[in-house]
Amino acid sequence: MIQQIQAISDPTRFAILSLLKDQELPAGEIAENFENITRPAVSQHIRVLKDQHLLQERREGTRRYYSVNTKGFSDIRAFLEEFWTPKLQKLKTLAEAEERTKK
Amino acid sequence: MIQQIQAISDPTRFAILSLLKDQELPAGEIAENFENITRPAVSQHIRVLKDQHLLQERREGTRRYYSVNTKGFSDIRAFLEEFWTPKLQKLKTLAEAEERTKK
DNA sequence: CTTTAATGTTAGTTTAAACTTACGTAAGTG
DNA sequence: CACTTACGTAAGTTTAAACTAACATTAAAG
Numbered sequence: 001m002i003q004q005i006q007a008i009s010d011p012t013r014f015a016i017l018s019l020l021k022d023q024e025l026p027a028g029e030i031a032e033n034f035e036n037i038t039r040p041a042v043s044q045h046i047r048v049l050k051d052q053h054l055l056q057e058r059r060e061g062t063r064r065y066y067s068v069n070t071k072g073f074s075d076i077r078a079f080l081e082e083f084w085t086p087k088l089q090k091l092k093t094l095a096e097a098e099e100r101t102k103k
Numbered sequence: 104m105i106q107q108i109q110a111i112s113d114p115t116r117f118a119i120l121s122l123l124k125d126q127e128l129p130a131g132e133i134a135e136n137f138e139n140i141t142r143p144a145v146s147q148h149i150r151v152l153k154d155q156h157l158l159q160e161r162r163e164g165t166r167r168y169y170s171v172n173t174k175g176f177s178d179i180r181a182f183l184e185e186f187w188t189p190k191l192q193k194l195k196t197l198a199e200a201e202e203r204t205k206k
Numbered sequence: 207c208t209t210t211a212a213t214g215t216t217a218g219t220t221t222a223a224a225c226t227t228a229c230g231t232a233a234g235t236g
Numbered sequence: 237c238a239c240t241t242a243c244g245t246a247a248g249t250t251t252a253a254a255c256t257a258a259c260a261t262t263a264a265a266g
Contacts, residue, residue: 009112165212
């Protein structure tokens, strides 16, 4: 799961994901969207994202269309939910710790 | 926002966040939880997380207690929600693309 | 006002990973 | 079956960031 977060954290891969958020595109067109990055580099990033199940592939002749795999984000989401949702136990622990240091 | 994700993506920082999920701890005790990492390294990681507003600090004498700043996760959460939530427009675009390649 | 405890900071080294160049492959086209 | 198109892969280089060792700081205690 940490590997999924690492996959997302790279700026280029983040941009690729954002690009594919609402559409599917072939690898070549994805590369055209970036001026400062070559096609092979994009290809490698796609591989990383695919390995982490964050992208899915659809083949059509020589073309390979990529789109975001919504389901791949569920683990990351669940993890972040734990940070977002305030825990009663946590608040209690914080209060106790504060109490202790006052002594 | 990409910097927040990068902050979380490092395994050591990820472990620190997990450790502080339900409790606050002073820097020294955080470091004690990791065998293969020195105290200065932990200190640097704390700095990165604090810069990205993912940790908050409470000073008590010479000690500095750290805990997770729930609010700091809101941007990341909002971003991931967009991937999680299936978009009607997206499904439409995917269908159209599929149609086009069949010609 | 020196001393200690807890922590932060800086410089320099090591390590990981992103990128480029060159080559390989697989599916159509004439 | 040569040729092209669209893409993937591998080797090697470059770049970024994690780590260590040594020094600095800040707040209490004697």
